[in-house]
Amino acid sequence: MMTDGWSWFVIILVTLNILAMVWLLLATSKSKGADEADTTGHTWDGIKEYNNPLPRWWLWLFVITIVFSVVYLYLYPGMGSFKGSLDWTQSSQYEQEVALNRAKQDAYFAEFADLSISELAENDKAMATGRRLFLNNCATCHGSNGQGAKGFPNLRDDDWLYGDSPQTIVQTLNNGRAGLMPDLGLPNSSVAILARYVQGLAGQEVTEHVQQKGKSLFAVCTSCHGPEGKGNQALGAPNLTDNIWLYGSTAQEIEVILANGVQGNMPSFNTLLSQNEIKLLAAYVVSLGGG
């Protein structure tokens, strides 16, 4: 809050300013009588400059602005720390708008309260809202159609790191996910073989040598990806056999992951969105059709 000294500084300055404007208006608007043609003494080629008072309409505009300022300063905060007779503040107006918006949202979401997530996914009105929420909050990583990007999962395919049940999706949205593929510390030669072996798991052709050497190297991967490389949704370890690649399918891309490890991170949204919105978003993700 403003200290008294500064408050008076503002009050005195503003008051003096308004009084000066009033004086200026009065001083310059004195009528000089209808016929009196006072000139400034300037002449150019015989043309003289009149020294007339302001036109009436102009004068009245000034009067109106002064009256407006006095009324304004009485109603609203402006005169130092005087709060104004309306007690208006920026933050209270903001809070009112927030409360109003919250009430509108609650009323809107009430009609979806009794529907399950799978039912919501079939509901056009709910999905129109779901799409808007998705575009505002999810599309930056998962793409505007949920198609994903390298390192950011596609939500339309059938590959799910953590599972596709509505409850799992709600959990993912609420708490986020932190996936960790560790750096395996393998020598480069082993990394090259293992990368090609992983390609082989997904159905690409690999040499006999890679098959044999890779199988023993893959032992270290089984604790997360499973003995057959089918992944583990409890850990978020991807299925390596479905030929769907989060970080690319070339040997080079896989080698980078094996050599350096990788962290997947989905932020949590429970502090950003209400549970109503999260439920609708989960339904929207279900409606994208990934099975």
Next chain:
Amino acid sequence: MKHETIEKNTGLMGVLIALVISVAGFAEIVPLMFQAQTTQPMEGIEPFPALQLAGRDVYVKEGCYNCHSQMVRPFVSESLRYGPPVEAGETVYGRPFQWGSKRTGPDLARVGGRYTDEWHLAHLINPRDLVPESNMPGYPWLLDKYVDGELVERKMRTLKWLGHPYSDAQIDEAASVTEGASEMEALIAYLQYLGLANNGRRQQ
């Protein structure tokens, strides 16, 4: 005083003009420079750590402020998208502040923690890899440019002299903390730091 007197004395007219146009400044701006609300940090607001400070300079150097504001205004629509409104006490360590007024891209005041470091890296190299509709330019060269640790240290000394409460330990380790970091790392550290101190629950 007749206006003839003023009009025929250029010096007097100059003084009076300066007086008239500075009245609003004296009443509206000058008092703000002495209000705790605008000059004291909000609770939890600290001056930028060394790497973030270096990243802030990258942000300014690359002209990010030309398209991104850092000022969530007090409207519901803003809060729904970005979070609670930005208050003056949050930006007291911005020299100069990066409020901005141009939003070709989204507001960044509360972007810290919204995305992962990996997202920022991929997005700064080529935004369209992640957001095909984006018209933001890529900044791949930031990977090849490195922060000058000694400069960061000197900058922190200057800021301390200007009143930023850095500890001696912070300043002494500034060079070693930032030396060798790419400008990309510094910029991402800066972005991830934005708004964290007041990034509470968004208004519904």
